[in-house]
Amino acid sequence: MKPATVQELIWAGVLVALAAFWPMMSNGYWLGIGVDVMMYTALATSWMLFSGPTHYISLASAAFFGVGGFVVGSGMSDYDASFWSMLALSAVIGGVLAALIGLATLRLSGVYFVIFTLGLAEMIRNLVSWVQNNFLGSRGLYVLTDFTDAHLYWMLLVTAGCVYLLGWIISRSRLGFALRIIGGDETVARHVGINTATAKVILFTTTGVFGAIVGAIIAPRWSYIEPNQVFSPQLSFFVVIMALLGGSGRLWGPVVGVIPFLLIWNWVDSNFSNQSILVLGVAFLVIVYFLPHGFVGRIEQLRASARGRS
Amino acid sequence: MLDILVSGLLLSGTYALVAMGLNLQYGVARIMNLANGEVLVLGALAAFWLYTTAQISPILTVILVIPVAFIGNWLIYRFLLTPLVRRSKSQGALEVDSILATFGMSFIFIGIMVSIEGGFFFYKYLSEPISILGSTTSLNRLVAFLLAVLIAAALYIWLHYTRPGVAVRAVSVSTEASGLVGINVPRTSALAFALGGTITAVGGALISTFITLDASIGVVFTLKALIIVIMGGVGEIRGAIVAAIILGLVETGVATLVDPGLTLAAAYFIFVIILLFRPQGLFGRRAV
Numbered sequence: 324m325k326p327a328t329v330q331e332l333i334w335a336g337v338l339v340a341l342a343a344f345w346p347m348m349s350n351g352y353w354l355g356i357g358v359d360v361m362m363y364t365a366l367a368t369s370w371m372l373f374s375g376p377t378h379y380i381s382l383a384s385a386a387f388f389g390v391g392g393f394v395v396g397s398g399m400s401d402y403d404a405s406f407w408s409m410l411a412l413s414a415v416i417g418g419v420l421a422a423l424i425g426l427a428t429l430r431l432s433g434v435y436f437v438i439f440t441l442g443l444a445e446m447i448r449n450l451v452s453w454v455q456n457n458f459l460g461s462r463g464l465y466v467l468t469d470f471t472d473a474h475l476y477w478m479l480l481v482t483a484g485c486v487y488l489l490g491w492i493i494s495r496s497r498l499g500f501a502l503r504i505i506g507g508d509e510t511v512a513r514h515v516g517i518n519t520a521t522a523k524v525i526l527f528t529t530t531g532v533f534g535a536i537v538g539a540i541i542a543p544r545w546s547y548i549e550p551n552q553v554f555s556p557q558l559s560f561f562v563v564i565m566a567l568l569g570g571s572g573r574l575w576g577p578v579v580g581v582i583p584f585l586l587i588w589n590w591v592d593s594n595f596s597n598q599s600i601l602v603l604g605v606a607f608l609v610i611v612y613f614l615p616h617g618f619v620g621r622i623e624q625l626r627a628s629a630r631g632r633s
Numbered sequence: 634m635l636d637i638l639v640s641g642l643l644l645s646g647t648y649a650l651v652a653m654g655l656n657l658q659y660g661v662a663r664i665m666n667l668a669n670g671e672v673l674v675l676g677a678l679a680a681f682w683l684y685t686t687a688q689i690s691p692i693l694t695v696i697l698v699i700p701v702a703f704i705g706n707w708l709i710y711r712f713l714l715t716p717l718v719r720r721s722k723s724q725g726a727l728e729v730d731s732i733l734a735t736f737g738m739s740f741i742f743i744g745i746m747v748s749i750e751g752g753f754f755f756y757k758y759l760s761e762p763i764s765i766l767g768s769t770t771s772l773n774r775l776v777a778f779l780l781a782v783l784i785a786a787a788l789y790i791w792l793h794y795t796r797p798g799v800a801v802r803a804v805s806v807s808t809e810a811s812g813l814v815g816i817n818v819p820r821t822s823a824l825a826f827a828l829g830g831t832i833t834a835v836g837g838a839l840i841s842t843f844i845t846l847d848a849s850i851g852v853v854f855t856l857k858a859l860i861i862v863i864m865g866g867v868g869e870i871r872g873a874i875v876a877a878i879i880l881g882l883v884e885t886g887v888a889t890l891v892d893p894g895l896t897l898a899a900a901y902f903i904f905v906i907i908l909l910f911r912p913q914g915l916f917g918r919r920a921v
Contacts, residue, residue: 378729427905431912433725434665435863437732439904441667442856446897453892509725556852560736567733601744607737611717611730 327494327574335491335575339484346473354472358544359585361479362537366558367566367577368486369533372493373526374563375571376502379433383424384562385444387417387531389554391538393451396464396548406468406543413539414532421531425524440559448554455550468543478540486533490574498522560603561588567610570617579618637885639768645881646778650785651836651854652861652873657829660868661805662822664714665728668735669858670851671742672830676702676837677846678746681754691758695780695838699831706830709738710823718822739851746848753847760843777839784835788828789870801825805868833858853897860904866914875915879903 345357366384374381391413398409424443428436470478493499501522504512512519542548561584569580584606591602614621651673658666666672676698683689683697717734721727759773792798803811804821812818837854840846861880865872880900887899907914 378725380729380732427908431908434728435908435912437665438856438859438863439908441859442852442897442901445853446901449894450898453894453898457892560740563733597748598744600740600747604737604740604742604744607733607740608713611734611737615730 327491331575332488332491335484335487338578339480339487342480343477346476354476356585356589358472358476358479358541360581361476361483362541363561363565363581363585364578365479365483365486365537366534366562367569367581368483368490368574369530369537370562370566371571371574371577372486372490373523373530374566375574375576376494376499376506377433377523377526378506378571379429379523380437380563381440381527381530382437382556382559382563383421383440383443383531384534385554385556385558386440386447387421387534388538388541388558389444389447389451389550390417390420391535391540392542392545392548392553393464393538393550394535395539395542396466396553397459399466400464400548401459406466410536410539413535417535417538418528418532421534422524422528424531425527429523429527430520444554444556444559448550451550451554464548466542466546466548470543472544475540475544479537482533482536482540487574489529493526494574498525502526564603564606564610568606568614568617570619570621573619576617576619635766635768636770637882637889639765640770640774641882641885642878643770643774643778643881644885645878646781646785647836647840648857648861648881649874649877650781650839651833652858652865652877653785653788653870654829654832654836655858656862656865656868656870656873657801657825657832659862661801661825662710662714662829663718663724663727663808664710664731664735664826666735666826666829667732667855668739668742668851669830669833670853670855671739671746672702672706672833672851673837673840673854674746674846674848674851675742676834677754677841678750678837678848679834680838680841681756681846682750684756684758691838691842692776692780695835698834698838702831702834703827707823707827709830710826713738714826715819715823718819739855743848743851750848753845754841755845756841758842771843773842777842780839781836784832785874788832792870797821797824856897857900860900860907863912864903864907864914866916869914869916872914872916 342361346354349357366388370381370384373379394413394416395406395409398404398412399406424439428439493502501512501517504515504517505519505522509519538553542553545552565580565584566577567580568584569576569578588599588602592599595602610617616624655666655669658664658669679698680691680694683694684691689697713734714731717730718727721730759776760771762769763772763775765775792802800811800816800821801824803814803816804818804825808818811821837846857880861873861876864876864879865874880903883899883903884896887895
């Protein structure tokens with residue numbers, strides 16, 4: 324992971340401005356795809372903030388996403404709270420949860436972290452279902468708002484833009500530099516005086532905050548919230564695969580991965596829905612064996628070889 | 634109380650066996666295998682499928698599963714994982730690659746299993762009630778426990794008293810040093826990986842006699858096996874046995890006293906405590 328340049332930030336700004344017009348040019352099916360694209364772009368970019376430089380594979384996206392969706396659902400349905408206050412609350416809860424997980428696991432080697440996040444969404448789902456069944460009585464929650472898909476799209480676009488901007492700032496800061504050293508060699512990082520655990524926990528907390536925010540924004544789309552649905556573990560795998568397909572070397576990598584993957588996935592899911600999980604597995608293997616640095620890595624490789632020839 | 638003790642102990646027998654399999658794969662071959670649970674479910678599917686279509690007893694399936702799983706896992710190591718081992722510059726890079734690759738494999742396994750049997754692997758085998766120490770349980774649990782203990786004991790003896798077993802243990806201590814003393818490390822790693830996968834599949838066939846599984850449950854077993862391995866200390870067989878007993882008892886306790894839906898939460902609770910207070914594991918000597 325290299326520090327981001329000013330040029331990149333300008334390009335990102337232009338892209339965000341252009342993307343803002345999408346809901347005016349499309350509706351129905353394509354707007355729905357647009358919402359998906361924005362949702363996964365925000366999630367995958369925030370995943371990249373932490374996992375890109377450190378190489379720690381987080382499978383916790385679904386847990387934070389679910390927490391966001393559930394907080395909004397529970398707050399609006401059980402306590403008549405407003406959407407915006409619940410959005411803020413879900414960001415706080417997502418951040419606290421991520422910080423706690425980080426404090427427990429990130430002081431140790433990366434494997435513990437991966438294992439811990441592997442079943443996290445499932446475990447929280449079990450806990451939430453249990454609390455609901457035994458103490459709250461109802462199973463489903465209603466989220467009724469006036470938001471249309473276009474509103475959600477714009478909110479997610481703003482979130483994705485914020486994630487990118489934050490990542491851009493971090494990558495040019497002392498913290499970003501520290502994280503790159505940690506990713507290169509953690510022992511070296513510790514020996515030059517970097518507090519590795521603190522740096523990792525801070526970054527992972529931002530991932531948690533944004534995961535919860537995205538989950539909260541998506542909640543009105545479903546209008547009826549059930550733990551089984553918001554804590555779907557598949558989401559974590561999607562985020563990882565899209566981010567890696569794009570390439571973990573650059574902050575804009577996920578964008579390049581999200582769009583082709585979602586288009587292919589929608590096609591596979593509608594034509595061969597029984598084999599869709601098989602396709603997910605093949606996609607993972609293709610990335611590991613043929614695209615270890617994702618599309619971004621391949622593009623930069625081609626560019627470098629073109630430059631070498633001329 | 635006695636019921637919890639008896640069924641918890643019986644459950645921990647198969648858990649210990651499965652954790653031993655993962656221990657061989659992670660501790661010796663150094664592959665963090667996230668498809669471990671799916672291999673277990675494949676074993677369970679074999680038992681279910683052979684029993685419902687051909688009335689083959691699950692005990693016989695265990696014997697049939699051994700060669701198939703051994704060859705299958707050996708091929709996976711040889712052709713899919715060896716390139717990653719060669720490519721990786723450090724243990725960290727290998728971990729990331731193997732996590733992603735085995736993750737992909739786990740989805741492929743799930744996809745294959747769903748196309749064979751999309752529902753629950755439900756069958757009845759030896760389900761008559763028996764009484765142990767005044768507590769009623771079913772015969773299949775006892776049989777699975779005894780077989781698991783038998784296989785685990787055989788593995789323990791093999792690891793401690795035969796030349797290849799000693800080689801496997803040497804590689805688990807240090808790959809470099811065992812290479813220097815003339816152990817064929819790639820071959821020993823492949824053997825350990827294949828053996829680990831075989832034991833996991835056998836464990837799956839045994840578990841399927843008393844727990845109804847389905848194609849997507851694998852990840853839960855991966856997680857439990859990993860928690861046991863970490864709790865016991867990587868590479869520690871005695872540690873894995875003690876850890877399996879603790880997990881079996883705590884899980885059964887939570888399932889009976891609080892709610893059966895919270896067993897995973899109970900496993901996580903143990904995991905957090907281990908991470909906070911003894912990350913090297915109960916019996917681990919060095920920080921991993």
